Amino acid sequence: MIEIKNVSKLYRGKQKTITAVKDVSLTIKDGEIYGIVGYSGAGKSTLVRMLNGLETPTSGVVTINDTVMSELKGKPLREARQKMGMIFQYFNLLWSRTVLENITFPLELIGMNKAEREAKATKLIATVGLQGRENAYPSELSGGQQQRVAIARALANDPQILLSDEATSGLDPKTTDEVLDLLLKIKRELKITIVVITHEMHVIRKICDRMAVMDAGAVVEDGDVFDVFRNPKMEITRQFVSEEETPQLTDTTVVINELLAQVPTGKIVKLTFHGDQAKLPIISEMLRQFPNVDLNIVDGSIHQTQAGSIGTLYLQLLGDDDEVAGATDYLHKMRVGTEVIRGE
Amino acid sequence: MVSSTTGFSSYFHFSQVDWPSMWSATGETIWMTIFSLVVVAILGILLGLLLFETAGSSNFWARLVHGLTALFVNVFRSVPFIILIVLLLPLTKGLVGTIIGPKAALPSLIISAAPFYARMVELAFHEIDHGVIEAAEAMGATRWQIVYKVLLPESSPALVSGITVTGISLIGFTAMAGVIGAGGLGNLAYLDGFQASNNTVTLVATIIILLVVFVCQTAGDIVVGRLDKRVSN
Numbered sequence: 001m002i003e004i005k006n007v008s009k010l011y012r013g014k015q016k017t018i019t020a021v022k023d024v025s026l027t028i029k030d031g032e033i034y035g036i037v038g039y040s041g042a043g044k045s046t047l048v049r050m051l052n053g054l055e056t057p058t059s060g061v062v063t064i065n066d067t068v069m070s071e072l073k074g075k076p077l078r079e080a081r082q083k084m085g086m087i088f089q090y091f092n093l094l095w096s097r098t099v100l101e102n103i104t105f106p107l108e109l110i111g112m113n114k115a116e117r118e119a120k121a122t123k124l125i126a127t128v129g130l131q132g133r134e135n136a137y138p139s140e141l142s143g144g145q146q147q148r149v150a151i152a153r154a155l156a157n158d159p160q161i162l163l164s165d166e167a168t169s170g171l172d173p174k175t176t177d178e179v180l181d182l183l184l185k186i187k188r189e190l191k192i193t194i195v196v197i198t199h200e201m202h203v204i205r206k207i208c209d210r211m212a213v214m215d216a217g218a219v220v221e222d223g224d225v226f227d228v229f230r231n232p233k234m235e236i237t238r239q240f241v242s243e244e245e246t247p248q249l250t251d252t253t254v255v256i257n258e259l260l261a262q263v264p265t266g267k268i269v270k271l272t273f274h275g276d277q278a279k280l281p282i283i284s285e286m287l288r289q290f291p292n293v294d295l296n297i298v299d300g301s302i303h304q305t306q307a308g309s310i311g312t313l314y315l316q317l318l319g320d321d322d323e324v325a326g327a328t329d330y331l332h333k334m335r336v337g338t339e340v341i342r343g344e
Numbered sequence: 345m346v347s348s349t350t351g352f353s354s355y356f357h358f359s360q361v362d363w364p365s366m367w368s369a370t371g372e373t374i375w376m377t378i379f380s381l382v383v384v385a386i387l388g389i390l391l392g393l394l395l396f397e398t399a400g401s402s403n404f405w406a407r408l409v410h411g412l413t414a415l416f417v418n419v420f421r422s423v424p425f426i427i428l429i430v431l432l433l434p435l436t437k438g439l440v441g442t443i444i445g446p447k448a449a450l451p452s453l454i455i456s457a458a459p460f461y462a463r464m465v466e467l468a469f470h471e472i473d474h475g476v477i478e479a480a481e482a483m484g485a486t487r488w489q490i491v492y493k494v495l496l497p498e499s500s501p502a503l504v505s506g507i508t509v510t511g512i513s514l515i516g517f518t519a520m521a522g523v524i525g526a527g528g529l530g531n532l533a534y535l536d537g538f539q540a541s542n543n544t545v546t547l548v549a550t551i552i553i554l555l556v557v558f559v560c561q562t563a564g565d566i567v568v569g570r571l572d573k574r575v576s577n
Contacts, residue, residue: 052482054478054481054482077484078484078485078486079484080484081481081482081483081484082483082484084482086479086482086483088475088478088479090473090475092473092475092476092478092479093476094476094494094497094498095498095573095574096497096498096500096571096573097497105480105483105493106483106484108493109480109483109484109485109486109489109493110484137573138573139573139574139575153483157483163482
């Protein structure tokens, strides 16, 4: 169990003192994935670095399984660190070492013999799915592969705790999901505690059990991920939740372009349903009224928000122009958010 | 002999070159360079490490060590080599027992080149991504483990290209040292070439020095290329 109690961190500069972390108290249970979300500069990186003593709190206490981390120095601190793994946004692999040599690095530090550490590294390479790349150098790997090496390296010492500092922020969405799936697998198979720092709500929603929201050094909200998503109390939390619901404009454009390429014919409309509308049989009613319209569901999704569910549906409408126009009008009348993505 | 001191043709009287002494002078130059280079590499890495490790510390003693090391490095890097040799004559006499011959050149060669290389070493360490060092700390590495498992291997291409540049300027320094009696090709070019007005000796000494420099540079480039795994082929 990780206990953070009334922890603050001040950086005293010449002109002014900066409060990076302000009176934070959190408890992280064994075997859970705990997410800390916040914008950059919110103090979450500083906070997570206090867990392995890379930063020391100005006041307050960090306790991990009855060891007071914030008081450790020298050899006991190094030994405590060896029982924790950490992964980073920019992977931080040694470019001068191969995949295998990077993973054996922490084992070299504790003086394990060569045969043993290579056997262990080979097993870890299989765990993270990089078989066959043992002798590649980091520069020959993609970002996602490099992060897998970093994860294997972090697991080499059989840690009880894995710290993840924006580990997916430098990766594309698909690779992000692969890395997150890997973290979930690790949590299940190795039963270790994972503390995740991120600015992406997607990461929290996908893998975390519990979460905290940080703003200006303080934890403003925390609890079960499900509860926070359903009922965010603070404005900043709402911002994070809504960011996750409505993907950024660029993402949407990419999705639509892909869609248009896949479905070259017909009229394409995007429907948005709110709350109770989602429960009404609007589409089947539309088809009954305009039986000559052919309908094809291209894409769809439903997100849960504090206001109920929001559904998005992309439809391809084929048929007589008048009929298709009538169908679109019908949807407008039913107060369904209708957006024509492409006319015919 | 009469016509040999002037005119373009004076460069090409190869029969007047004393080849045995040319080769032994070449040997002396190479010996002085390699010996001092080895010492400079060790001292430079130690001084560079000291500068790097004590930089930006809030600890009083670390700041004192940093200040003194930086002062030493800056002073000896700034003194022109030819003046440094003269300045260090008493030290040389005390250390190697003579102020004549290749051995006598070593103290001033080392003292002038080591600070030069130390700065390059410090720079090479600073170029290492701080995140990599932090990752090693997070894994529980000791300061010393970080030095020999992270700093040295991760900066190895820069360390080697730095030692190549230092080696080449050392070759130049040995020639200067030769003028005041340290032996080697510089000495030969000065005594036989300049004072005895034998331009051919000067030309041949120049070509040999150039060849040595080219060999150094090429060897350095090859080693750097082998060490650097940052760019995939």
